[in-house]
Each structure stands twice: as C-alpha cells, then as structure tokens.
Amino acid sequence: MTRFARCQKTPEIVQPVILSERRPSPPEPNQQASGEVTAAEKVLLLMLLSAVIAGAHSAAAEKPAGPVEFRAHVIEAKIPGGYAVLVTDLNKDGRPDVVGLTSRLTELAWYENPGWERHVLAESMRGLVNMAACDLDGDGIPELAVESAFDMVAARSPGLVWLLRHEGDPRKPWKATKVDELATSHHVAWADVDGDKRKELINAPLIGAKALAPKYEDRVALVYYRVPADWTGPWERRVIDDSLSGVLHRVRVVQWDDNRREALLTAGFDGIVLHRAVGAGGALRWENRLLAKGHEEGAPRAGASDVAMGRLGKRRFLASVEPWHGNEVVVYTEDNADRWQRRVIFDGLVEGHEICVGDFNGDGLEDIVAGDRARGGRGSVHFFYAQDASGVAWLHRVVDSEEMSGSGCAVADINGDRRLDVVMIGGATANLKWYENLGATARR
Template sequence: MRKEKMKIKDPSTKAISNTAKQLFWRILSSVLLMVVGGFAELKCGREGRGAISPYAGQENIIVNPGIDMLKSPWLFYTNGQRSWDTDVAGAGSAQAAHVNILQPGTSITFSNCGNRSPQLNFENVIIDANGPASIWGKGIGDLNGDGSPDLVVGGYSGGGLVWYENSNWQKRTIDPGAKFGTDIEVSDINGDGKKDVVTIKDQSLIWYENPNWTPHVISSGTKLHDVEVADLDGDGKLDMVARNQYTTGNFLHFYRQVSPTSWERSQLACPHGEGLVLAKINGHNRLDIVINGTWYENKGTIGSWTQHVYTATWTHKFTFIAVGDVNGDGRLDIVLSPSEPDGASQSYRISWFEAPHDPSAASANWVEHVIANDVETLYHFVGTGDFDKDGKVDIAVAKMLQGTPPQEVAIYLNKGEGTSWAKKVIAHTGSHSMRIIDIDGDGDLDLYGANHQENRVNLWRNLISSKLPLSSWKRHVVDSSKPWTSIFITGADVDKDGKKDIITGGWWYKNPGAPSGAWERKTIGLPVNNMAVVYDFDGDGSMDILGTQGQGANADSKFAWAHNNGSGTFTIFRNISSGEGDFLQGVAVDRFRADNPIRVALSWHTAGQGVQMLTVPTNPRLGIWPWARISQTSQDECLSAGDLDADGDLDLLLGTQYLQNNSGSWNPVIISSTSTSPDRNRLTDINADGKLDTVVGFEAISKPGKVAWYERSGTTWKENIIDTTVIGPMSLDVADMNGDGTIDVIVGEHNLAAPEQARLFIYTNDNGDGTVWTRHLVSTGDEHHDGAAVMDIDGDGDMDIISIGWSHNRVLLYENRAILDLVGTPTTPNPSQRAPGF
C-alpha cells in the first residue's frame, strides 16, 4: 500500500518495527500435537505448516508458521511463557519448551492460544514506596492543567492527602492530616477551569479548591464510604451523592450545589449494603444511580428518583460496582463483585447483569452471567474497559490484603460477548478501590491502585499499545453482480452465529467464517428491495431490516420491513406509511428523546421533500408506522443522529447544517456556510475533547472534493480541512484503524469518469487532535458510492472495509491483514480430537 504525505508527518518506520517486535509472540490458535507413527505432527498455523522431529523423550517444539517477515523457525510458547505444565492422562508432560511424549497416539492440546490480539502485559511502576499510611483513597485527574492525569492519594493513618504529578511523580501535599476515606473524586467544583479534589475526611465531606487547596466542608457528622460527583439536576453545577456501608449503608445522601460554598442536603432510603456508581442506564442522557441490586432512574431533579430492582438473585449486600457494555449491544450492563464479608459469607461470585431492551420497564429482566464463582468476599475493586484492544469490554478485579493468598490483581478478558472469559493475572500484590486510566496517553488502559492499609502507590502500565501498520490489504469480491444497484451497505450478525454478515440492497450475505470463503447471497424478501437500516425494532435480540420497495434508483417511496426470526429468515410486513421522495440518501434510527418511541429519520435524493420521520409502534408488527415531515429543511443526503448541542436529546446532522431537537420541533442550525453541497457525514470525537465533532465528505462527482471536520466551540463551529484533492469523497466512515486510540477517517472515491482509477483511502489522525493527517491508499480500481463502511468483519481484531458503488454491482470486502500477516491464520482443532482434561 502506498503512503502519501498530506502534511508534515509520515508514518514512523520505527513504530512499525516496534509493532512487529511486539506482535512476534502473539500466540496462534489452539494447537494440537498428535504423535503418529513416531512423529509428532503440529496441527496449527496457516495451512497447518510446521512439524516436530521424531519424538525421542524430549523435543523442541519448532514452529515455522510461514510468515514472510519471520523466515526462520521459532519456538512455540504457550500463553507467552517459556514453560508450562500439562498432564495427559498421566502419560506425559511438557516443560521449558520441550515435550515429553511417552506413547504414540497421545494427543496434546495447548489451550487458550487463539487470541490474535497482542499479548497483554503490564509493567509495574512503583510511584511511591513510602506513601501515606493506610492508603484508602485513590483519585485521578489533571490537577495542573497540562492535559495529563495526575494521581491523588489519601492516607487514613497518616501522611496526608497528596497528589503525584504525571509523569515525574513529584509528590505534593493537599492536606497533611489523616483519616482520609475510601473515595476521592477530581472535578471542577466552582467552574473556574481548574480541577478540585473531593474526598471524605473522617466524618466530613470536603472539597479542596485548586490551586491553594483551601478546604470547603460540604457536610460533617456523617460517615461515608462512596461519593460520586456530577450535575444531577441539569442546572450546570456539580452535585454529589454519597453512601456509607455496614449499619448505615441504607441511605443515599444527596448534596445539591447552590453555590460552591452552599449545599442543600437530602436523603433517600435504599436497600442496605455498599457500593455506588453513576451511569446513564436507560440512555436518556441523565446520570442514574446504581447500587447493589437496585438502580434509581434520574427524573431530572435531585428529589425525584424512580427505583428499579435489577436483580433479586444477588444477595450479597457489600459490593463494588462497575458498568459497561459487556455484550456489545449498545446498552450499559452492570458488574458486581463482593467487596466485604457479609456475615458468615466468606465466598461469593463476580457477575455481570445484562441490560434489557428497556431498563425502565416494569417487566425488565436483567439476566445474570457469572464471570467467576466461589471467590473470596474481598474483591474491593471491579472495573470495565477494553484492556486488550479487541473491541470488547473486559473486567478488571482486585482482592485486598485481608484475603488469603493469592491476592490477585487480574483482568478477565472478554472472549465472547460476555459468554466466556480468559483470566489474566497481572500481580499478586492485591489492591483496593483501583482506578482505570490511560496514564501515558498511548491509547490503552492502565491500572492505578494501592492495597488497603499499605503505603505503596502502584501503577500497572499496559504495554499492549503500538500502532498497527496499514500496509496490507486483500480485496475480496463478495458478489460480482448483484441484480441491481443498492443504495446503502452495512454489516450485522443476521443469523446470530457470532459472525458479522453483509447487508445491501435486497440481500444479505452470510459470513462464511473467512473473508476468502463463499459468501452466499440470500434474499431478504420482497418487496424489501433496498435496505435502508438494520435495527432490532421489536427488541427480541435479532436484527430486523427496513427498506424501500424500489430497485436501485427507481423512484419508490413505499416501505416494507423484514422481521428476523433470529436465524436470518424473515417475515415481511408492509404496515408502514409511504414517504414522499424518490430514493433514500440518508437514514437515522434512534429514540430521539428518552421518552420517545423508536423513530426513523429519512432524507431523499430529490430536493424539496424536507426531512421526514417514521414512528415505530410499540409492537412493530401491529398497527401502521405513521409518517411525518419534521422539517422543510434538508440537504438531501446523509443523516446522522447525535446530541450536537449537549442538551440531552438527539439532533440530526444533515451535513453543514443540523436540525436541533427542541421537544418535538426541529430547528435548522448552520454549522458552516458554503456553496458546496455536503454528501456523506459522520459524528465522532475527532480531537478527544469529549464533544461531538462532525466529519463531512462533499459532493464532487469525478472531480476533486473536500473532506473536512467541524469542531464545536460553544455555539460556533470551526472548519478543519483533511483533504481537498480526493476525487468525489462520497463514501465516508470513521474508526480507529491503526489501534492508536484516535479516530481516523475512511474515504472512497466516486469517480464515474474513470472508475478504474477510483481509490479507497484511510486518513490517520496522527496527533490525535485532528491537526495532522496522513493519507494511506488501501485499493485502486473500484468506484465507491455510499460505501466504505468499516467493521471487523472477520473478528481478527483489526478493522476491515466493505463497500459498494454506483457504476458497478459488486459487493466488495477489503480485508485488513495487519494482524494476520504478522501472526498467520489460526485454526481451531476439532473438539473431539482434544485430550480430556484440558
């Protein structure tokens, strides 16, 4: 793949070299060694290459996976270690990269070898070997305004409340006192642009004003264990909610900020226990409260909370709580660990609770999934995050020092949307109330903590990050001649087999398990001829399909939708009002306000039709989906839904304008005044400032066009040019393509005049702030229109691209081989061949 320098910076060959070194020891798929007639044959690697010399007691396990950059054979290490132990029916053992096979026909499977992601390793950095005594409190935040998170520590038995400056770790004192509790939060309490420190000191809740650390007592005389800081009532000022444990863990204590020095206090009785976290559980953009077994829905004022029980099966009262989208369905799940002994109970479990389609419904059923059974009730930390950068949420845990050895700090790596886990122990020192943070800005998640009653401040740096090269792509023609032109393309697991399929036009293509396999074209069902959006409209866990009845660009504003029975077989419904237009160019589906039903926004190719909207009934199969025109303003192209004005509901991006959602009315807002027509757009956070930016590719058929992103600052928007030389940037997507934690931009050219010269590009966001972009060529020879959609289609941990065009009827897949070329293609042995007990 050729690289073209768009601005100052070229990709670093050193970075690519380091990537190669780091990925060298990635482990192949599960490996089966079988002795046949005195020879041990290695069943692994690309095309099963590799062999073991005749067994004769102990032999080196030699693997040559046929990876071009690794010419010489290399020793196979299980789980990244030079040694391992195993016992096959008492007949053999393997140690120190040798295998001892005593009997021909013995089969040995080395399990847990199938992860193509980089090996997850951590470096332990001791920030302070002699920190405050009995470190109970830990906090993180940028205290000196340099853009890097600093570490805050509070000692219960002495040594004060201190902070450590990133990255020289110089210790500075906030308060020299003692009796600092288990929770420290860092937030700008008085709105002066500086991060302040909130903590519990003995029986007082205090915030310390940055930079002189003047203490302000919010409350005294109440013991507290957990505290969270957020704007709970939407008035623009930060409030607090806190909770104690043991005998007084049956109240939530609220502190509403009147001013930074004046707070209104209130209480809410809650089930007895320990643990507290804030999260947007039902997606309404207000922070709800989660405790053990119960969550409280935020109704917009501190005095109004609706209680919802999410589990009656979890009976252990004292918990540490985390939230995260464990199964990748777009909803926040709840994770619990037993943090303190509960009566005579010394062992319990670590579990996650699967969020239902509507968490607020009276019938909501949160299914419990056990991560680890029979664990000691001293796991005073559980947290969520993608530690191995495979796109799935993992679970970090830590046991505090009161527990019996081993006192593990560990990560449960998510291997199947929360259905299977691989445990990675990173330390045996234990810890307590840890924090997850990217401490060094390298795009991966690190861990910071200190064990209960100890004075050593520990940081575990995640070493997984290195940029993936974008130099190896393989083009696959999924369909060389679909029956008619399709308007959109997307990917989803249609038949629930764990693999993402491709949907476009009137068809879906079943994923064969490998990009080079035969993709079977399956008809969705007449008259769904042009897929518009794939969405679970009835909340049954299967992806349904909404489309128009016209073929290609034929004018037809009638709709139909396909209800998925869960295996990719559809029942077709036509109970939808017709729209007004010719063929679609933009679709966005969501609940645009928390109390709204699901709605589908529509933009048509023909001008003058405005933006329209379908409303999905509670039961989509019953009744008519009503249609309405919500605005006469339209840019007749792509639609994207997102909260552009940060008011808690979803607006609609049209291109260089957006429709502001004002409780049912939609008011046009200009982002950029330009005579050029926008075509494709996406919403994302390009510069990582926590606000949505817009990315736009402009209409320019067979001629140079503009790709730009727009940054919001208050009510104004700043244009930032990415490229003005790309031909027809009318296929567009955004994703982190090289694994550096920043959002990149993908563009396909709509070059009808010379389709054989049309190109597909990736623009990498090199500085992470959208100021320096490098253009990478993926492929030449396919014209693109409303294509270039990004997803990990083969599940190997890097991002692939699927696309369609206007001048041809091909369905295209561009396989990213960044990981495969370094590791080789793993294979999974037949389970029946595996030795028992592994």
C-alpha cells in the same frame, strides 16, 4: 457512515496505556547492598514510577500510531451498480452479516458471515435505494427498514418505505409491511430522538416534489415515524425540518449531547445541519441548526454529500465529503465559540459519496475512510489517519487501488479480532468486499 447495526450505541474510544519497563540501577560502590528499603527510598521510587507512567500517558496521547495494512476479501463479485451496504447480525450467531443493495436488481439479499452464503430477503422491489436495521421486538434479530421505488425524477419516484421482518427462519424471504409512500424517499435511519429507549424511524427524501436537475430548486422535508403497536397499522408521518432546500443526501444518527437522546446530522445542498428533539410526547419539537455550509459554490456543486462524527481523544470532529458527489474530504473542528472550522484534507476524489470513521490503529484518535465512485470508472479506497488530537494533520493512504468504486461504506469488526474492519460496495466495479484490518489490536 454505517456501523455494525442493531440499534446499539456507538462504541467508546478507549485511550491506550503504555507502561515503560524500568530496571533498578546497580548499587553505588559505597552503597551497602541490602534487601531493606528505607521510607525515603520508597517515596522516591513511587515518585519515579508516577513520572514514568505520566510520561507514558503523555507519549500515548501525543504520538499517534501509524497506518495499518488491510487485506481485501470478496463477499460478492457480481452485484451490478452496488449502492448501499449494511452490517448487522441477521441470524443471532454473534457474527456481523452483510446486506448489499443495488437499484439494478429487484432482489435484496444478505450474506452470512463467515462463508458469505447469499440469502434473499425480499423480491420484486424495484428501485431499491437504502436500508437500516433495528431489533424492535427484542428477539435478537433486527427488523429492516427498506426504501424502494426511487428515481432521480420526483414524478417517477413514489418512494416506498417498508418494514421487513423474518418469519422464523432468517435465511428464507422476510415479510414486507408497507410503512409509507413519500416521493424520492432515499435515506433511512433509526434513532431514539426523545430518550425513551424506543427507536423512531427517520426518512430523508432526496428532493422536493417540484425539484428538477441540475439545481433541484425546491424545499425538501426530513420526517420521522413513531413505531405503532401494530406494525401493519398506520405509521404517522411527522416533520423534523421542512426548510431544507435542494438535495438532502444523507441523514446520520449521532450521540451529540450527554443524555439519552440521539440527534441527527444531515448532509445536502444546505451543508451540514444538526437536528435535535426537545420536549416529549405531544410537546416534542425540533431544533435545527446549521453547523457548516460545506462547499460554497452554486448548485449542484454545493454543500455536502455525507457526514460522520468522530472523536480525537475527547475532542469531537466532523468528517465530510463535499460538495454533493464531490471531490473533497473535509474535516471540521469546533473552536471555543462553538464555531466549526473547515479544513480540506484531500481534494483528489473523482466522485465521493459516503464517508466513515473508526480508530483503525488503536491510538485513541479516530481515522477516516472514504470511497470514490469515480463517475463510472474504477475507484479506490482512501484512508486518512489522524496525526494528533488537533484534527489538522492527516496521513493519506490508498487501499485496493482501482478495484473498488465505493458507493456505500460501513465500519465493523467482521472477524471478531477486536480490530475495526471496513465493508464497501462498488458501483462501476460491481462488487462487495470487506477489508480486514491487519494492524495492532484496538481496544474498543
């Protein structure tokens, strides 16, 4: 899952308040009509008003809003093999722009909101695979971490990591600085892992150097880099977790604890793993904890493809696509013993890939959206609306049927109407679209 990116925190969910209108009753036949209200009557009125408001709060919390309508808008109709999407403001005009990436082109381009004019960021980059945004110098325009030279065979995948920076005019090609070369570098993110208000760069290679299809049996290391004062200087690679096995497909940044530190969730053959940094400076170390094994079957139908953290009111949940490139949409809820209970809410995807969460209907319960790459066929967009705060019941709706083989997904308010919209990029459908939320305005 990707949100509107400029190294900002995940927006808080605001529980809607519904106030019921209540009119005063007419006086009884024996009651004297008077403009005066006694002290006892004031107390009674206050008690009644409190009860009405409490009931309204309860109703708002217990009765979720229904599904909303989405209108599809084409950003790019011809982007062969669309793979990854990023939403971020690239020209400092307050509007979120869109970057669409495909490994079939050597050009990386962004599309300017609202007219979606195309601008080239970088050229001559073979095997583009992923990107992430963060404003490192505070000029209001983010730098971009980009990964290229990717291949599913480690021996053919140098795994180049770049930092892209504009040179005054973001509509012109950006300057690329090489950060690292790590075989099969596949997914990238920015996170403040130690709470010092400075972001670190996270790099998740897909497989180990000796891994081969179909089981990809080898260890794969999740790593990070501190940003050097001189961006052209060496970026020291540091290990987060070198015990992961098989495929490491996605790394997601989350606010897991009630502090300034951001944590990481990874999805891969091992399942869903939580990575948290403790300590600081030279004493910083990582605690890595398996939260869930995901789909328990032999590789390659193992573990998880992607994971997103959402909230049902105050309750945290995890949404996942399982297994790797799998058919299941899964929800995990936490019990009182910190164990995660697995629940498959849909098993009809042909080839799932990424998953996102967002409160699309403004009821304080975050919903789920997942794409379907459909194994080279024509997929659809799948929404799942939370029916209560338990995470048990979900209402499924299909949008843009057979017109979006979604590989990459992002959630953001694209048109500034305070509704969360969805952006997807399609592989077989070779398109990039944003889905306008036509529902009630959601306070965020």
